[in-house]
Structures are given as structure tokens and as C-alpha cells.
Amino acid sequence: MQIVGYDTSAEAGLLLSDGDELDYVSLDAGTELAYTLGERYCAGTIHEDTHLACDADRAPYCADHQYTWVCARCTGTCLKDEMDCYDDHAVYLAAFAPDVFKVGVTKQWRLDTRLREQGADRAAHIRTVENGRVAREIEAGIADADDVTDRVRVPTKRRGLHQHVDDEAWTDFLAEFDPIETFTFDYDLNLTDRPMAETIATGTVRGTKGRLLVLDHAGSTYAVDVRDLVGYEITEGRTERDVQSSLGAFG
Template identity: 65%
Template sequence: MQVVGYETAASPDEEAALLLAEGDGGVERRALTPGDELAYRLGDRHCAGTIHDGGHVPCDDADAPYCDAHSSTWVCARCTGTCLKDEMDCYEEHAVYLAAFAPDIFKIGVTRSWRLDTRLREQGADRAAHLRTVSNGRIAREIEAELAADLTDRVRVPEKIAGLGRPVDADDWQAVLADLDHVETFEFDYGLDLQSQPVEETLASGTIRGVKGRVLVLDTGGSTYAVDLRDLVGHELESGTVERNLQSSLGAFGE
């Protein structure tokens, strides 16, 4: 069995999941329900192949999570208002937003307006503000590029993990918002109830505490761990619990 993908929770009523492929080409959706137990050991890692028409097409290439043949680049993510496609096709209404990640990272971004709440949850934002709605993606990307001169447009997963269990700095958040017109604001609670900062690890065994964006939080051996779901993609899984020593999360916040 191989981890061939994952799904984030698009709304409070949905659950994140691992996508697991068996040798027969079938794909199982393993929901990451808080309170459930995961009991897998990580085996060899290789390309996760692709999922096509609901079935898994495997690949034995050693590159993981995906080899060159199964990697794709979303050109819209690099757009700054000058279309990188042969022909512009983002004519839907778009929202420009500001997302906050604890304690003090503020990211500018754009998405189709009907996906705003979903996009913020996919990223694991702690707070957010809807800044503007515009008629198409080109205009939205131009605004994003302008605002990105002062605000970041990218947040790495380790930075998000470093903020787990911490609140957004309210003073910094209000100071940033004071300089930006906005339509509405959001606050998100992922139900993690953390008392200390989890240790960043790659494992698939323990009690599921919850999922924030693409970060899975697990309790095992008296400590709490944060796992980037993308780091699991490509791994072969075996039944059983982790067999190696793990760093304890006790006192992770320090002074």
C-alpha cells in the first residue's frame, strides 16, 4: 500500500484524508478523523504516480513524491498579471485576501471568489481578511503583485508548523489591516487544543489530534508531532507503529 495523495478539509463539515493505493489500482480514502488511530510504519519512498479516472497508475521512479513525468506546475501561481498561458482563461470573479499565520506572518493571495473560505482553510490560515473582489484573475494577480512588495505571497509549511499552538499577534494583525481596505474578516479554529508546540516529524502512527491545512497533528508516546502530509506522499506503508526514537515535544516552546 502506498500513499499517493492527500485531501485537505475544505469546510468545517469535511475531513482531511490520505489517499492510499493498493496493488490492484484501487484508491482508498483514509479519513483523518480526530480521535482515530493511525498505525502505519513508513517503508520505501518512490514516485506516487498518478490518479486517473479514480484509479491509481503506479510509477517505480525513485524520485518522490513525484518524478518529472508525473510532476505538474500550475502556471497561475507564478502569474503577476501577465498571463503565462497561450490564452488567458481566468475570467471568473476573483477575491484578493490577506491570510494570517501565527504568530506574525501575513500572506497576500488571490482565489476565485466562490472558493475564498475553502482556500483559506486549505492553507491553514488562522485569521484572514477579504480585501477586494475583482472581475477576473489578471486584475487580482496585478493587485497581489503590488501588495507583495510589502507583504509576503508565500508561506512555507515549516513556518506554519512553528506557529502551531500560538495565537496571532493581535497588535501586528490590526496594524497591517489598518493600512488595507477590507470587506470582511475571518477567524478559524481547527480544534487542535495544543498546550505546547508540536515537534516536526514524518510519521503515520499515533492518535489523530486534527489537521490544519496540510499539517497533520498526531499524539504518540506522550508527545505531539506535526506532519506535512506531502512528506508522506510516495511512501509505502506497513501495518504497525513507529519503531524509531522520536524527539519529545515537552518544553518545545522554551523560554
């Protein structure tokens, strides 16, 4: 079997392939994962619910299966041959504990889903516009004028997993905007210390927050970037590989 994909929405899970068949493994809290990672290579592609395998060495995707979403680089000038983002788009602000804030855009109908996919702790919907081009222009303007990022990387999110949003800083940040609606998300991870970064697929799932999978294993808690699992061959059975243990594991 090979891990060939993942879902980071409210129904988080891993996609496994055995040949061309796909299986979905839920990452709900309490799920027991017991897989050992083997070799890693290209995860291929999924077409009409069928996995098309690839044995190229590059992981998680080789050059033939690497997809670049050009809209992520758009600042209002379309990078496609023909603009096609005519749905209503939402411009939003998002907070990641304790005090990292970003601006972003998404199609309005998937705003809540997009925020959960990113693992946002707080968010504010501040504008609705008629297409993606206008939304990207507004996003770029806010990023420049307010010196706020339009991208928060996974290691930054991992560092704040056990923390809460700085309410005063978030309130001050929102002061110049007039939100249409606001969001508060609780991922029920119940962490008091920062989990250690690790790439494993063994343990009891505490939950997920965006791409971060939080696992309890051998007395320690780990945060796994699920994208780092994609491409690995797996065998059933708990890993016996030595991983770093927290001090609590020896208490």
C-alpha cells in the same frame, strides 16, 4: 499500499492505493493511525478516481508526474498559451500565528476552502475582481507596496502552531484596507507547546491545519507535513522506529 495523495480541506484525509484502487483515510480528530513507512518512490497520478502507479525513484513525484501550477507564478502577465481564468477572483490577506501575514488570490467561490487548505488563522477578503489576471496584478502590487509575502512555507506555519495571532499587529496590518468580510479559524488543536517535526503515520490525530497533521504518539506530539508522506509504501501496524520524544513524555 502506498500513500498517493492528501486532502487539506475541511474533510482532511490521506489517499492510499493498493494497485489501482483508492482508499480514503480520514484525518478527523481522534482517528487512530497505525502505519509503518517503508520505501518511498513516485506516487504516480490519479485519473478519473483510478491510481496510475509509477516506480520511478524520485519522490513524491518524478519528472513525468511533477505538475507545476503556472498560475502560482503569475503577476498579471499570463504564462499560459491562452488565458483561461475568467471567473470572479478574490484578493485576500491571511494571518498565521503569531504575526506572519500574506496576500493571496483565489477563485471567489472557493475562498473559504483555500484559506483552510493553507491553515490560515485569520483572513480578510479585500477585493473581488473579474478575472485572475487583474487579481494577480493587485496581489503583486500589495506585496511590493506593503512588503508582505505571497507565500508562507510549512516550517514557518509549524513554528506558530501553539500560538495565537497577535491581534494588535493584525489590526494594524488591516488598517489601510477596507475588508469585504473577515474570517477566524479554529482548528481545535489545543496545543500549549510547539509540536516536534517528524515524518510518521502512527498516532492519535489531534487535527490538521493546512498541510500539517498533528499527532500524539508515545507521550509526545508531532507535526507532520502530509506532503512528506506522499510516495511512501506503508504497512499496517504502528511504527517501531525511534523518534524524538518531548520532555513531557518522561514526566
